[in-house]
Amino acid sequence: MSRKYFGTDGVRGRFGEGPITPEFVLKLGWAVGRVLGTEAKSRVLIGKDTRISGYLLESALEAGLTAAGVNITLLGPMPTPSVAYLTRTLHAQAGVVISASHNPYQDNGIKFFSAEGLKLPDELETAIEAEMEKPLLTVDSSDLGRAEKMAAEGRYIEFCKSTIPLKTRFKGMKIVVDCANGATYNIAPYVFDEMGADVIAIGNQPNGFNINDGVGSTYPEHLKQAVLEHKADLGIALDGDGDRLIMVDDQGNEVxxxxxxxxxxxxxxxxxxxxxxxxxxxxxxxxxxxxxxxxxxxxxxxxxxxxxxxxxxxxxxxxxxxxxxxxxxxxxxxxxxxxxxxxxxxxxxxxxxxxxxxxxxxxxxxYPQKLTNVHLGSRNPQEIMDSEQVRRSVREAEVEMGSSGRVLLRPSGTEPLIRVMVEGNDGTMVDDLSDHIATTVKELVTSE
The missing domain is CATH 3.40.120.10 (Alpha-D-Glucose-1,6-Bisphosphate, subunit A, domain 3)
Structure with missing residues (x-):
């Protein structure tokens, strides 16, 4: 069976379409519970970001896991990395996060962590996939799992602070923190505030629909404006589930x-x-x-x-x-x-x-870097990239740039595209060579 359910990012898709339906998620929760529930008093943590669909998917996961006899702890909106940390420190059998990261609110996904706060081992993924093919059978009433809620924000805030020396203080530093209206809204501003910084929080008013909507690490322009407006020392933009960031310096330059x-x-x-x-x-x-x-x-x-x-x-x-x-x-x-x-x-x-x-x-x-996406239609990306015309244009570019640049062609993993990237210390040369290679690819795509 192909690994259609798992990956580092777990299951992902447009809510209500493809795999992300309440029925699928309930069955997935049951299958996870069947595999992990062999240990006595097994427990699974569930966290989520601030998407409106998270409430429904959380309930479906809860139903599936408890139907398999697994106890669960509902963490509510929490960053993805916090669930990894809490799974490890609370000695849970697994952690689950309902989130589609930096995607818009219409999307959602499910990510999994092992007891060690890492990606699920391959053997567990295989076992869960096998359970997904079986009919869902609820355990006896006396063996049903229980659900409890836990307010764990304070635990995670203290953990974050513990990752730098105790003597460190940010007193006198003005910081703009953009939470992307996502899972860090009730955590990130407090971390930096408790370290002594003067914090201006933005993107910290989630309503279920505005996650990553013009804010956060995918849209740093909002942060740049706020840093300049408040004359801040820097800005920090997180994404919807808090596992990535972009920063901005005091002059509004993106880092x-x-x-x-x-x-x-x-x-x-x-x-x-x-x-x-x-x-x-x-x-x-x-x-x-x-x-x-x-x-x-x-x-x-x-x-x-x-x-x-x-x-x-x-x-x-x-x-x-x-x-x-x-x-x-x-x-x-x-x-x-x-x-x-x-x-x-x-x-x-x-x-x-x-x-x-x-x-x-x-x-x-x-170095100046230019990325151009070339649409392929129904053409095979490897066939295009292996063609003599494209290989020759890449070789010529590499010779012209020497050790001061590089060329990369790669197919998109999600769309019918070839991504053409040229990078070097001469911006004009980068633009010219990138355009030439992209044009060669386009001509080959449209030649048949």
């Missing part, structure tokens, strides 16, 4: 995940605790790779997606990786990507070195 990863890597180096290489993806800016190389740090790339970064870090026993989109993984602090914790690492480095965010970014120069 993306590559720059955040660079700052944290430099901090770890300064303390002598950076273990192994730093991991990014094929889309990570070449400037990050070169800046880390200048510090004697190896940079490795994986396929696009935080799950590939996590797999490489786990395989090698390394601790630090991230994506340009702001999904930063600090395995020396927690078990998954966490926007609040990543932001704290940056602010702690500002405090420790008496530097501004802009000054910390100065050691890394981002």
């Amino acid at each position: 993306d995940g590559d720059e955040i990863l660079y700052i944290i890597a430099c901090s770890r180096m300064r303390h002598g605790v950076l273990k192994g290489a730093v991991v990014g993806t094929l889309m990570s800016n070449l400037g990050l790779e070169h800046a880390l190389r200048d510090h004697g740090v190896v940079f490795e790339r994986t396929q696009v997606g935080d799950r590939y970064i996590m797999e490489r870090l786990t395989e090698k026993g390394w601790v630090l990786g991230g994506e340009q989109s702001g999904h930063i993984i600090c395995l020396d602090r927690t078990t998954t990507g966490d926007g609040i914790i990543a932001a704290l690492q940056v602010l702690e480095e500002m405090y420790a070195t008496n530097s501004t965010l802009r000054e910390l970014c100065a050691g890394m120069s981002k």
Whole structure:
């Protein structure tokens, strides 16, 4: 059976269409309970973001799990990384998050964490998939699971604060925190406030429909305006479920995940605790790779997606990786990507070195990067990319840029697209070469 139910991001789709229906979620909860309920007094945590559909899906999950005899703890709106943390520290058998991350409110999804706060092991995924094919049978009344609610915001706030030295204080620092009208709305502002910062919270009025709606890490313009308006020292924009962030310096300049990863890597180096290489993806800016190389740090790339970064870090026993989109993984602090914790690492480095965010970014120069999406229609992406015309245009571009740039062609994983990315230290050359390669691809697509 193909892995249609699972992945690092779990099940995802437009609510009410495809797999994300109450019936599917009830059956999924039952199947998870059947596999995990073999242990006495087994317990599963359920958290969610602020989407209106989360209430219905939460009830469906609750029904399925309790029908299988599993006790559950309802956490309410909580960031995805907080569920990973609480699953581990409360010794639950699994954690479930109802969220579609940075997507609009119409979407929803379900993510899973193991007892260790990590991705479910393959053998558990396989076992759950097998249960999904069986008829749903409720346990005897005496064996039904129970449900309880837990207010765990305070636990997670204290955990976040514990990831930086106790002496660190942000007194005198003015910070704008954009919560994307999502799961961090009742947590992130308090974390930074309790560290002494003057916090201006925006995107902290969720109504079930406005999650990621013009706010948060996907739409940083709102944060930039607020930072300039309030004359703040910096801004922090989280996404709907709190596992990624984008920052803004005091002049309104965006600081993306590559720059955040660079700052944290430099901090770890300064303390002598950076273990192994730093991991990014094929889309990570070449400037990050070169800046880390200048510090004697190896940079490795994986396929696009935080799950590939996590797999490489786990395989090698390394601790630090991230994506340009702001999904930063600090395995020396927690078990998954966490926007609040990543932001704290940056602010702690500002405090420790008496530097501004802009000054910390100065050691890394981002190379101009141009990404063009070419629609394929019904054409096979690999056939197009393997064609002699496209290969020749890529070779010519690589020769012209030499070691000062790179070319990447990759098919989209969700749409009929080829993504053409050219990056180099000469912006005009990058634009010209990118246009040339994209035109070659388009001509080949339309030639038949």
